Amino acid sequence: MKVSGGCHCGAVRWEAELPEPPVPALDCNCSVCSRTGFLHVMVPHSDFELITGRDALSSYRFGTGAAEHLFCRTCGVKSFYQPRSHPNCWSLNANCFDEPVELEIERFDGRNWENAKASLDGANPAG
Numbered sequence: 660m661k662v663s664g665g666c667h668c669g670a671v672r673w674e675a676e677l678p679e680p681p682v683p684a685l686d687c688n689c690s691v692c693s694r695t696g697f698l699h700v701m702v703p704h705s706d707f708e709l710i711t712g713r714d715a716l717s718s719y720r721f722g723t724g725a726a727e728h729l730f731c732r733t734c735g736v737k738s739f740y741q742p743r744s745h746p747n748c749w750s751l752n753a754n755c756f757d758e759p760v761e762l763e764i765e766r767f768d769g770r771n772w773e774n775a776k777a778s779l780d781g782a783n784p785a786g
Contacts, residue, residue, distance in 0.1 A: 660677050662751075663756075664755040664756045665710075665755060666731035666734050666755070668734035671715055671736075671738055673738070674710060677702065677706075680762075682761065682762050682763065683700070684699060686698055695737060698752060698754050698764070699742070699767070700760075701750055701751075703747060712731065715733060717730050725746075726740065728740045729741070744776055
């Protein structure tokens with residue numbers, strides 16, 4: 660299933676291929692996700708295309724620096740980014756999809772990242 664989305668001002672636009680609904684999603688309680696309302700839908704790099712806005716993106720890293728948080732420089736919205744937990748995927752913010760998608764939401768305890776990642780890997784070895 661193809662979805663499209665992007666930031667609030669429209670400078671950043673992308674398309675991605677998702678599995679048929681319900682689409683797996685992670686609701687993380689870490690310091691960034693809980694403050695921004697980011698709802699993660701993981702998409703392999705090969706199933707994602709940035710249509711516009713590469714030059715509109717600003718990067719932010721913290722902690723280990725493994726995750727690259729990408730924000731629109733104009734409106735500040737993070738519609739996708741490179742997560743630490745899934746290095747071969749982009750994490751799309753389901754709240755930035757143009758059309759709603761039926762989700763199957765799993766809680767991810769990002770405040771206790773190492774333990775949560777170990778549990779996620781146990782449930783999904785490809786994680």
